[in-house]
Amino acid sequence: MHHPHYYHDGDLARFPELGKNRPELAQKFFDWYGAVFAEGALSAREKSLIALAVAHAVQCPYCIDAYSRDALEKGSDLDQMTEAVHVAAAIRGGASLVHGVQMRNRAGQLGM
């Protein structure tokens, strides 16, 4: 199928097609995925917000679509969802910045 873009919003619903080959692997993934998101020590709403944050960290448009809806359906509001995205962004930003220590180590070693 030809798509004018790499990402196509209809493709999310086609995710199960991955199971057309090596279905036993897909089955393991989807079973595990379902178990991960069940109510547990964390509530399903908390897990949904984590998923939303991670979706932004890995910049997956499918996941952002899916977990924006899911977070709303779990009872989160836009303030709470925005805070989750900021957490992801802060970790991403911090992860870059903390490498500055490595930069300083190397520069210190090389410099006079």
Add this chain to the structure above:
Amino acid sequence: MANPPTTSLSARGSPFASPAVQLRTLRQLALPREFAGALQAAGLPPLRPSRIGVFQLNLGKLCNQTCRHCHVDAGPDRSEVMSRETMEQCLAALASTAIPTVDITGGAPEMNPHFRWLVEQVTAMGRHVMDRCNLTILETAPHRDLPEFLARHRVEIICSLPHHRALSTDRQRGDGVHEKSIRALQRLNALGYGDGRSGLRLVLVTNPVGAFLPANQAALEVEWRRELMRNHRIVFDAVHTITNMPIGRFLEWLQQSGNLSEYLERLVAAFNPAAVPGVMCRNTLSIGWDGRLYDCDFNQMLDLGVDAEARRHVRDFDLARLEARRIVTDRHCFGCTAGAGSSCGGATT
């Protein structure tokens, strides 16, 4: 203003003020199946009443708020309210039955000038009364003493609160509504409402603020109990989740926001046979402000009267015929059977 106020469809002369236009809009959508077909495919018979346990009186379309999702199209610009004469007909019908519960709704039913008289009459008959209250009405000058009146008559209060935080509440119901709602809840708590011991039952009802399904009711209740206590020292007995019906002002918003097809497809895809037995049309009779009879408040707003075999006005009330009727369904009914199900009593599963 973050959330600009709206007016009723009726006042704006919107085509959606017409029930026929609403039904036509829903029927024109390309959907994979019809409601009757979904029941059949699940091996379920067409909907019929179980036993009528709730007499739901809609006292009119007059309301102090104009919520963006209102299926009634209620507001301060509406004037339709139930007359004393119609209330007397309702009471006569009720007296001929052993129906234990009278569920009073609107609009803001408390704005009906005969509201208190009606509550007094029904409680004198020994029936349980539920008041579907928007909370802010309790903060208006003419109704400030209502909490004491309701407590005195042991009225259960079913109140609307879309979210335990202000952002979504005000988005759906108007700026400042959350703050007033919290104040009203605190006043109700001070009378013993929601403390779990007084017998004064306080239920919070939440509708999603947008084109998505409600959260899991039990999980939401745990979180709301914690957050409302932590932030406002508020207690309550239960949270009920209700799915937004694709009718009234919510239908208009769905269409204007480009969400209509996707929302209906979502409701159809989420059809849950296990949610069907508990739908409210099976145990509730809905009575309009003018005394006409309906299977539910949603059918009332779509002008879908009870099946023609049953008499259609409360003055001709005939319980046996009503309990033998076939429930009138259409595409909006997918709203009550999606996911965990939805009814005036919250999730049905």
